[in-house]
Amino acid sequence: MNFKFAFCPIILLLSASLSFAQNVNVVIHGAASIAKIDDNFVCVTLDWWPAEKCDYNQCPWGKAGILNLESSTHILSNLQGSEPALNPLRIKVGGSLQDNVVYKVGEVRSCPNFMKREDDLFGFSQGCLSMERWDQLNRFFKHIGVKLTFGLNALFGRNESQTEKGLWIGDWKPQNTRDFMKYTISKGYKVDSYEFGNQLSGSRMGAKVDAKQYGKDVIVLKNLVKELYAHPDTEPKVLGPGGSSSMFIYIRLKVLTLYWYGYFLNAIDACAGDDPNMMNKVLDPSCLNQVSQTYKGVSDVVNKFRPQFGAWVSESGGALKGGSKDVSRTFADGFWYLDQMGMASTYDQKVFCRQALIGGNYGLLNATTFVPNPDYYGALLWHRLMGSTVLAVTKESDPNLRVYAHCAKKKPGVSLIFINLSKDRSFNITLSNAKPGDAGKPNYEFVGKQNREEFRDIPAMDPKLVDASTPISIAAQSIAYVTIRDFEAPACV
Numbered sequence: 001m002n003f004k005f006a007f008c009p010i011i012l013l014l015s016a017s018l019s020f021a022q023n024v025n026v027v028i029h030g031a032a033s034i035a036k037i038d039d040n041f042v043c044v045t046l047d048w049w050p051a052e053k054c055d056y057n058q059c060p061w062g063k064a065g066i067l068n069l070e071s072s073t074h075i076l077s078n079l080q081g082s083e084p085a086l087n088p089l090r091i092k093v094g095g096s097l098q099d100n101v102v103y104k105v106g107e108v109r110s111c112p113n114f115m116k117r118e119d120d121l122f123g124f125s126q127g128c129l130s131m132e133r134w135d136q137l138n139r140f141f142k143h144i145g146v147k148l149t150f151g152l153n154a155l156f157g158r159n160e161s162q163t164e165k166g167l168w169i170g171d172w173k174p175q176n177t178r179d180f181m182k183y184t185i186s187k188g189y190k191v192d193s194y195e196f197g198n199q200l201s202g203s204r205m206g207a208k209v210d211a212k213q214y215g216k217d218v219i220v221l222k223n224l225v226k227e228l229y230a231h232p233d234t235e236p237k238v239l240g241p242g243g244s245s246s247m248f249i250y251i252r253l254k255v256l257t258l259y260w261y262g263y264f265l266n267a268i269d270a271c272a273g274d275d276p277n278m279m280n281k282v283l284d285p286s287c288l289n290q291v292s293q294t295y296k297g298v299s300d301v302v303n304k305f306r307p308q309f310g311a312w313v314s315e316s317g318g319a320l321k322g323g324s325k326d327v328s329r330t331f332a333d334g335f336w337y338l339d340q341m342g343m344a345s346t347y348d349q350k351v352f353c354r355q356a357l358i359g360g361n362y363g364l365l366n367a368t369t370f371v372p373n374p375d376y377y378g379a380l381l382w383h384r385l386m387g388s389t390v391l392a393v394t395k396e397s398d399p400n401l402r403v404y405a406h407c408a409k410k411k412p413g414v415s416l417i418f419i420n421l422s423k424d425r426s427f428n429i430t431l432s433n434a435k436p437g438d439a440g441k442p443n444y445e446f447v448g449k450q451n452r453e454e455f456r457d458i459p460a461m462d463p464k465l466v467d468a469s470t471p472i473s474i475a476a477q478s479i480a481y482v483t484i485r486d487f488e489a490p491a492c493v
Contacts, residue, residue: 021426022398023471027443028405028414029392029434030489035348037390038310040090040147041341042383043353044364045315047095048127050114055321056274064359064367066093067113067133074370075358079144086383087145090192092314092353093137094151096122098198099207101153104130106179121155121206131183138189147192149239149353152177154197154217155207168200168209172217174224181228195314196221196240214241239312273321273328273361282318282327282336283421283477285399291340295347302348310350316340317355323362331374333362334479338378339419342404345390354379381455381481385415389491394434401427401474407492413485414492420474429472433488448486455481 049061050068063069079086097114100121104111111128120126141148157173160166184191196218200209209217222238229235271281281287298311317323318336327333341352354375358365364376389407391414400422408415420427432443448468455463456478463483466472474480 020424021428021473023428023430024396024398024401025430025432025443025445026393026395026403027432027434028416028446028487028489029394030414030487030491031434033389033407033491034392035346035390036350037345037348037388038090038350039388040088041345041351041386041388042086042379043090043092043149043312043351044357044379045092045095045353045355047356047359048097048101048114049095049359050124050127052114052116053124053322058322058325060322060325060360060367062359062367064356064363066137067127067129069358075140075144075365078365078370078372086380088147089144090147090149090351090353091141091357092149092151092195094149094195094198095315095355096198096206097124097127098151098195099153099155099200100124100126102126102128102156103134103153103176103180104128105183106176108176108179134184134189135187138187141189148190149193149195150191151195151198152221154200154209154214154240158209160207166206166208168207169213171213172220174220177221178224178228181224185228190234191236193237193239194221194225196238199241201241209241239314271319273319273324275319275324278319278324278327279332282332283423285402285421288336288339288343288402288421289399292343292347295344295349298349299347310348312351312353313340313344313349314351314353315355316353317360317362319362322360323355325361328360328362329366329373334375334378335419335421335477337375338382338417338479339402341382342402342417342419345386345404345406346392348390377461378479380461382417384461385409385455385481385483386417387415387492391489391491398422398427400425407489408483408485411483411485412492413483414487414489415481415483418472418474418480418482420476420478422476424476426476427474429474431472431484431487446484446487448484450484450486453483453485455483 046066048067049065051059051062053059053061102108111130112126114127115125116123117125154172155168156176158168158170161169200207200214218238218240225236225238271278302309302311318328318333337354344352354364356363358367363373364379365372385408387407387409391405391407393403393405395401395403400420402419403416405414405416418429431446433446434443450468451465452468453463454466472482
């Protein structure tokens with residue numbers, strides 16, 4: 001598979017040649033985990049946007065929307081081009097227009113296409129998912145091996161308030177969803193979870209529902225799922241509400257006192273898709289750190305009210321309105337993407353959904369050629385190497401070096417991701433093992449006996465075996481995955 005870096009390799013080679021090295025000791029605390037993520041932590045979205053969706057004088061969606069994506073065979077060949085690929089792949093079907101979608105089943109007879117209409121929600125009229133199209137999508141999901149989250153229309157039957165713009169009032173009408181679920185069950189299609197509405201916890205995204213009303217409707221949906229899916233092993237999870245405004249903690253606190261089953265978080269994206277300073281922001285540690293308080297706040301809320309459940313990052317693309325045409329499709333975006341996955345996992349976010357698999361400027365696959373963009377390979381390596389048990393890491397305080405450690409996936413040892421944001425400094429890493437019962441004592445320097453596995457080259461997926469007695473060298477403005485099979489971490493046993 002041919003892969004084009006655009007300008008990035010030149011930047012990396014120049015910066016590496018001009019850099020100087022700094023020695024850093026990284027301590028891995030392997031005695032106990034600090035968080036647990038889902039085995040299918042890596043998630044991507046498919047969106048409803050039609051080709052007419054345009055922002056910043058560009059229309060980057062083309063035929064990548066759920067209703068007009070036709071080249072599934074090309075997508076399949078790219079996703080499975082380097083076995084084993086992202087299988088099972090967690091996909092969330094949804095997005096801004098999901099609350100405009102009706103399902104052509106049961107009493108619904110007409111099936112309109114989305115039409116541009118400025119006065120309607122998100123500038124588009126109501127659209128429709130036919131069961132023929134649903135059948136086609138499920139054949140595609142089966143071929144890939146998808147763990148599916150489906151975003152439901154949570155505004156069905158409601159009306160917009162005449163006195164408060166953006167507020168939708170009235171009870172949710174579940175009949176269309178009931179008919180859709182019954183059809184889905186009758187065909188044997190597997191749904192892992194249903195998301196109730198898209199970002200309805202605040203007004204920033206165009207529509208909101210009162211928290212008390214939302215909690216009441218979540219109970220209706222949960223009871224509907226329990227009724228139709230009779231066996232607990234096949235019963236999908238119910239997830240909601242998605243939100244991205246600064247109000248979501250407060251709103252969700254009220255909902256949590258009523259009823260809760262799942263929990264979605266929309267990480268606040270870095271900036272608008274046309275932000276001319278985007279490249280600098282993805283390399284700025286202070287910018288990347290801003291979302292940490294959001295993750296911490298959500299984690300604190302979940303632990304206080306429903307510790308048995310978990311938070312998800314349900315849609316995050318790094319930039320709003322389709323992503324940045326100059327950054328989102330390049331190697332540079334990986335500094336944001338992989339750092340955010342690492343950070344989210346340390347705060348016990350169970351799943352991280354990337355907007356999108358295909359479409360806009362931030363798709364993991366090119367919307368025209370279906371060739372993987374650089375972030376696809378970063379996601380693939382995470383999926384293969386980073387296990388569900390998250391370990392604490394401490395190091396010297398240089399903010400340009402980011403390090404995240406997990407128990408290795410399905411094999412012994414630990415896997416780490418190193419991200420070097422510095423443009424003129426490389427790092428030579430030595431590792432230490434913080435052993436149980438050694439509080440207050442020096443950490444033990446780790447010197448492995450087995451060659452460690454370093455993953456750097458793209459798109460090659462085979463590791464380079466490196467003498468364990470040598471430091472781990474992380475070049476300026478580079479990213480590396482490293483797996484150490486003989487690292488003794490009790491939390492990984």
